[in-house]
Amino acid sequence: MRMDHTMQRSKFLTGHRTDNWWIEPVLVLLGLSAFLAYATWAAFQGNHYYSISYLSPFYSPLIYIKSGVAGAAPLWHSLLGEWPSWWPGFLPASPALLILIFPGLFRFTCYYYRGAYYKAFAGSPPGCAIGVIPQKNYQGETWLLIFQNLHRYTMYIALLYIVILGVDAIAAFVHEGIIGLGVGSLILVLNPILLGLYTFGCHSFRHLVGGGKDCFSCSRSGAMQGIYKKVSWMNSNHKLFAWLSLCWVAFSDIYVRLVSMGLISDWNTWGV
Numbered sequence: 001m002r003m004d005h006t007m008q009r010s011k012f013l014t015g016h017r018t019d020n021w022w023i024e025p026v027l028v029l030l031g032l033s034a035f036l037a038y039a040t041w042a043a044f045q046g047n048h049y050y051s052i053s054y055l056s057p058f059y060s061p062l063i064y065i066k067s068g069v070a071g072a073a074p075l076w077h078s079l080l081g082e083w084p085s086w087w088p089g090f091l092p093a094s095p096a097l098l099i100l101i102f103p104g105l106f107r108f109t110c111y112y113y114r115g116a117y118y119k120a121f122a123g124s125p126p127g128c129a130i131g132v133i134p135q136k137n138y139q140g141e142t143w144l145l146i147f148q149n150l151h152r153y154t155m156y157i158a159l160l161y162i163v164i165l166g167v168d169a170i171a172a173f174v175h176e177g178i179i180g181l182g183v184g185s186l187i188l189v190l191n192p193i194l195l196g197l198y199t200f201g202c203h204s205f206r207h208l209v210g211g212g213k214d215c216f217s218c219s220r221s222g223a224m225q226g227i228y229k230k231v232s233w234m235n236s237n238h239k240l241f242a243w244l245s246l247c248w249v250a251f252s253d254i255y256v257r258l259v260s261m262g263l264i265s266d267w268n269t270w271g272v
Contacts, residue, residue: 017128017130021126021128021130022126024119025116025119025120025126026120028116028117028119028120029120029121031243032113032116032117032120032121035246035247035250038250038254039058039100039250042056042058042096042253042257043058043094043096043097043100044092044094044096044097045092045094046066046069046092046093046094046095046096046097047069047070047071047072048070048071048256048257048260048261049071049072049073049095049096049253049256049257049260050071050072050073050074050077050256050260051071051184051256051259051260051266052175052182052184052259052266052268052270052272053171053172053173053174053175054172054182054184054185054187054188054255054256054259054266055073055077055168055171055172055188055256056252056253056256056257057165057168057188057191057249057252057253058096058100058249058253059073059094059095059096059099060099060164060165060168061079061099061164062077062078062079062095063078063079063080063095063098063099064078064079064080064081064082064083064084064093064095064098065077065078065081065082065083065095066082066083066093067082067083069093070260071257071260071261102154102157102161103157103158103161105150105154105157106151106154106155106157106158106199107242107246109147109148109149109150109151109154110151110202110242111151111202111203111238112238112239112242113242114148151202151204152204152207155199155202155204155205155208158195158199158202159199159205161195162192162195162196162199163192165188165191165192165195166192168188168191169185169188169189169191169192172184172185172188172189173185175268175270175272176270178270180268180269180270181268181269182266182267182268182269182270183255183266183267183268184255184256184259184266184268185268187251187252187255188252190248190252191245191248191249191252194241194244194245194248195245195249197234197237197241197244197245198238198241198242198244198245200231200234201231201233201234201235201236201237201238201241202235202238203235203238205231206228206231206232206235209224209227209228209231210224210228210231210232
């Protein structure tokens with residue numbers, strides 16, 4: 001109680017800590033800001049998202065495709081065909097705008113990311129045992145915290161994306177009906193792997209596997225206990241996999257974009 005009372009009276013960004021506690025929230029602020037800026041820019045381009053047999057994960061799955069766009073995928077990649085006429089004219093015809101909201105919600109409501117961006121962007125709190133921005137009339141679990149509960153449902157969408165990106169990774173090893181290998185193939189195959197490590201280590205998935213039991217250690221299912229232990233290992237490294245998967249998906253889009261624009265060459269066995 002004494003600690004809580006002291007923390008309530010301490011000023012914002014003040015405390016008794018002498019370590020460099022501020023480094024991590026600053027790095028998170030810079031890292032997430034850079035990713036959000038690039039992802040927003042890339043999503044609004046609507047071009048150069050496909051090359052050889054490589055599809056940027058920012059644009060997958062392709063629901064509609066606008067023909068005649070530089071670096072666009074062939075129309076047969078589209079789930080529903082040509083770009084619709086009802087699309088608002090003030091928005092670019094970008095397939096990414098149709099799908100990024102779903103993995104974005106999973107990331108935004110993630111338990112790790114919530115703690116990370118609360119500290120980095122809102123200073124709530126900026127660090128452990130560091131003074132927070134004073135709040136008046138705190139009302140508990142209000143609209144934002146209730147919205148964060150979507151995480152347990154967006155997890156199922158994230159699981160679907162692992163399958164979708166896995167299919168894209170397999171397609172990256174085939175060009176014009178010929179099985180081969182390219183640098184882009186290896187880059188894209190890492191996407192569903194890192195996303196899987198991040199998603200299967202999610203707190204909601206861990207609860208799905210091991211929840212609903214009053215005494216999990218009493219369970220006779222050795223298989224379930226084994227799965228739970230593996231999920232717990234991924235959960236203990238959730239922060240690491242969260243950042244690796246986030247950085248890799250951006251790098252994958254950058255790589256496909258640069259190859260599509262002809263700014264770099266992809267080494268591959270197809271000779272293209």
